[in-house]
Amino acid sequence: MNFCSDNVVGVSPEIMAALVECNHGVAMPYGNDDRTLYLNNLFSELFETEVLVFPVATGTAANALALSVMSEPYGAIYCHHQSHIHCDECGAPEFFTSGAKLLTLQGENGKINPKDLASAIARAGIGVVHHVQPAAVSLSQASEAGTVYSIQEVEQIAQVAHSRGLTLHMDGARFANAVVTLGCTPADITWRAGVDVLSFGATKNGAMAAEAVVFFNRDLAHSFSYRRKRSGHLFSKMQFLSVQLEAYIRNDLWLRNAARANQMAKDLAAKLTALSKIMTLCHPVEANEIFVQMPEQVIVNLLADGFKFYRWDGEDSKTVRLVTAFSTTEEDIAALVDAARKYLQKCQPENVAG
Ligand SMILES: Cc1ncc(COP(=O)(O)O)c(C=O)c1O
Ligand SMILES: C[C@@H](O)[C@H](N)C(=O)O
Numbered sequence: 001m002n003f004c005s006d007n008v009v010g011v012s013p014e015i016m017a018a019l020v021e022c023n024h025g026v027a028m029p030y031g032n033d034d035r036t037l038y039l040n041n042l043f044s045e046l047f048e049t050e051v052l053v054f055p056v057a058t059g060t061a062a063n064a065l066a067l068s069v070m071s072e073p074y075g076a077i078y079c080h081h082q083s084h085i086h087c088d089e090c091g092a093p094e095f096f097t098s099g100a101k102l103l104t105l106q107g108e109n110g111k112i113n114p115k116d117l118a119s120a121i122a123r124a125g126i127g128v129v130h131h132v133q134p135a136a137v138s139l140s141q142a143s144e145a146g147t148v149y150s151i152q153e154v155e156q157i158a159q160v161a162h163s164r165g166l167t168l169h170m171d172g173a174r175f176a177n178a179v180v181t182l183g184c185t186p187a188d189i190t191w192r193a194g195v196d197v198l199s200f201g202a203t204k205n206g207a208m209a210a211e212a213v214v215f216f217n218r219d220l221a222h223s224f225s226y227r228r229k230r231s232g233h234l235f236s237k238m239q240f241l242s243v244q245l246e247a248y249i250r251n252d253l254w255l256r257n258a259a260r261a262n263q264m265a266k267d268l269a270a271k272l273t274a275l276s277k278i279m280t281l282c283h284p285v286e287a288n289e290i291f292v293q294m295p296e297q298v299i300v301n302l303l304a305d306g307f308k309f310y311r312w313d314g315e316d317s318k319t320v321r322l323v324t325a326f327s328t329t330e331e332d333i334a335a336l337v338d339a340a341r342k343y344l345q346k347c348q349p350e351n352v353a354g
Contacts, residue, residue, distance in 0.1 A: 001307050001336055002308040003309040003321075004308050005204075005310075006323050006324070007203070009325040009327045011206065012207070012248075012257060014250075015253075019208065022243040027237070029236045031055075031242075034239075035239045035243050036242040038242075038246075039055065039242055039246070040052060040053055042246060043249075047186050047214070048185065048187045051218070052214075052218050052221045054213045054225070055238060055242055056213060056228065056241075057210065057233060057235070058203070058211060059084070059199060060084075060088075061211070061233050062199035062211040063085050063089060063092070063138070063169070063171050064085070064095065064096040065213060065224065065227055065231060066197045067093045068097045068098075068227050069224050070135060070136040070169055070196070070197060070220060072097075072100070073098035074099070075097065075101070075132060075136065076100065076101050076134050077097070077102050077103065077136045078103050078117055078134070078166075079102055079137070080106075080107050080110060080140070080143070082110055082144045082145065083138065083139075085102060085138055086102050096231065100135065105117060110146070111145070111153070112157065113153075114156040114160045117157060118160045121134045121164050121166070134165070135166060136161075136167045136169055137161045137169065138169040139154070139169075140171040140173070141174075141189065142175075142177045142289070145283040145291065146265075146285060146288070147283055148181045148286040148287055149178070151188055154194065154195065155193045155194055158193060158194020161194070167197070167217065168196050170195045172201050173199065173201035173203075173204060176255060176257065177261060177262055179255065180255055180259045181287055190214075195216060196217035196220060197213065197214065197215055197216065197220060200214050202245060204325070205248075205257045205325070206254070206326055207244040210241045210244035257325075257326030258288070260327075261288035261325050261326050262288050262324075264288070264324035264330075265285050265287065268290060271333065272290075272292055272336075273292070275341050275352060277353070278293075278294075278295060279294055281293075288324045289322070289324075290321070291320075292322065294320060295318070295348055297347035299311065299318065299320060301339070301346075302336070302343065305339055309321060
């Protein structure tokens with residue numbers, strides 16, 4: 001059983017079928033095909049406002065290219081210190097902005113808060129030529145800690161950003177998981193809350209390789225096409241990305257997949273923590289990621305049994321990250337819980353509940 005990431009699972013059958021169905025005849029290249037030309041309409045309907053959409057193949061490209069139109073090279077982009085753009089994109093945001101600086105903020109449960117953001121911007125030295133100039137804020141929804149910003153939290157961060165002339169980016173690699181948790185509309189948690197640009201993730205939640213940069217603030221989009229081309233993300237056969245996005249949002253597949261992944265995570269977290277008080281959650285489980293502390297012996301034995309997951313924050317860490325997906329089954333959950341119970345009884349029988 002592989003709980004390393006939602007990146008490990010395959011493609012939703014509905015999306016694979018759409019790819020096969022798309023693979024007939026010919027289509028104009030470089031986004032001039034009918035499907036890609038229709039994406040703006042499709043996403044404008046989904047978000048209940050006029051948007052501009054640009055498919056790309058990875059979340060890193062979506063984030064880095066989005067930020068490249070939100071900050072000058074001398075700009076500052078504020079993000080959480082555990083954010084993917086800061087930790088796991090190999091400098092792509094800095095590269096594609098031609099040098100903007102990511103200024104990180106602390107924050108409980110993987111989320112930045114408006115007070116710290118306002119303080120950080122106030123320290124910036126606006127107009128001081130020696131200082132990078134505040135340009136944008138980026139938040140991940142769902143966060144890298146598996147938590148979700150409420151609509152009010154996004155609104156408050158947007159208010160701090162906009163009132164100081166900054167724009168707001170949302171890394172939505174797990175956007176669907178957040179929308180399901182909040183039970184809101186995609187519009188409520190994006191442009192209505194003040195988000196200017198969204199990296200709309202689909203790959204982790206059923207697509208083969210398709211993400212989209214969605215511009216609510218369409219004024220920011222003018223140079224995006226050129227930046228996307230020069231980054232190598234203007235696919236000649238763009239129809240094969242667009243058909244994935246189309247199938248992903250058609251009949252709410254994206255929400256059904258995320259609901260399944262979230263439910264599996266909730267079930268797994270509840271069952272693991274019910275085993276023993278020493279199986280402790282590091283963050284609330286609000287999407288499809290669990291961060292749980294386990295005894296070293298349990299970790300070692302689970303890995304030896306072939307269960308796959310990452311130790312988080314270092315190879316000696318007792319915190320593991322478990323990620324569920326749309327294709328995770330009850331049997332996967334049961335197998336991990338039963339094995340954890342077995343090893344808990346072996347190494348710390350006094351701590352096994354029940
Ligand atoms: C929060 C978050 N943002 C962005 C990404 C980037 O996605 P990719 O790996 O497709 O570049 C990931 C990757 O899993 C992620 O977890
Ligand atoms: C890089 C790694 O963290 C990836 N973004 C994941 O969530 O699995």
